[in-house]
Amino acid sequence: MSVTSPAERDELNHLLVRTGQQDEKAFSTLYRKTSGQLFGVCLRMISDRGQAEEILQEAYVTVWRRAASFDAARASALTWLVTVVRNKAIDRLRQHREMTGGDALDFDAIVDESPTPAAGAEASQEYQRLQECMGELEPRQRTSVREAFFTGATYNELAARAKVPLGTMKSWIRRSLLQLRACLNA
Incomplete structure (x- = not known):
């Protein structure tokens, strides 16, 4: 559904x-x-x-x-x-x-x-809206948010991969989530 x-x-x-x-x-x-x-x-x-x-x-x-x-x-x-x-x-x-x-x-x-049973979910308005909002994030922040939520990577792991300080990574994620919330509620 x-x-x-x-x-x-x-x-x-x-x-x-x-x-x-x-x-x-x-x-x-x-x-x-x-x-x-x-x-x-x-x-x-x-x-x-x-x-x-x-x-x-x-x-x-x-x-x-x-x-x-x-x-x-x-x-x-x-x-x-x-x-x-x-x-x-x-x-x-x-x-x-x-x-x-x-x-x-x-x-x-x-x-x-490739097409999967998730194709129906992806077609939903909510998914499309989320994708639009994710597209508004800076590429590095978008990648970090995706990895945090889809792979369960920790802040430390994300910071090491992006070669940025831990505090920077935490700020990226926090600001990105705030930006996503504002975009989705607009």
């Missing part, structure tokens, strides 16, 4: 609130309406289909357990769900990096540009 209207957004918000009240039917409907899009997010971050399926399952277990903490005044249901999935994927990427002793992941290697 690509959320394009306020009615669809309100429906997902309502389903997530009811899930927080342990309503199994609402949870089932929420899963049916969002799992394809969230699976696309998983595949974008981790190209291994089996691992993406595991992450999605773990994410929905977390959704069931933590849905009561959802606050529609702070974010839409879809944003909240994508955050849960993204965090699970980042945890998996970090775990893999620690187990293999590998270096930081290359964002471009993670993001496969």
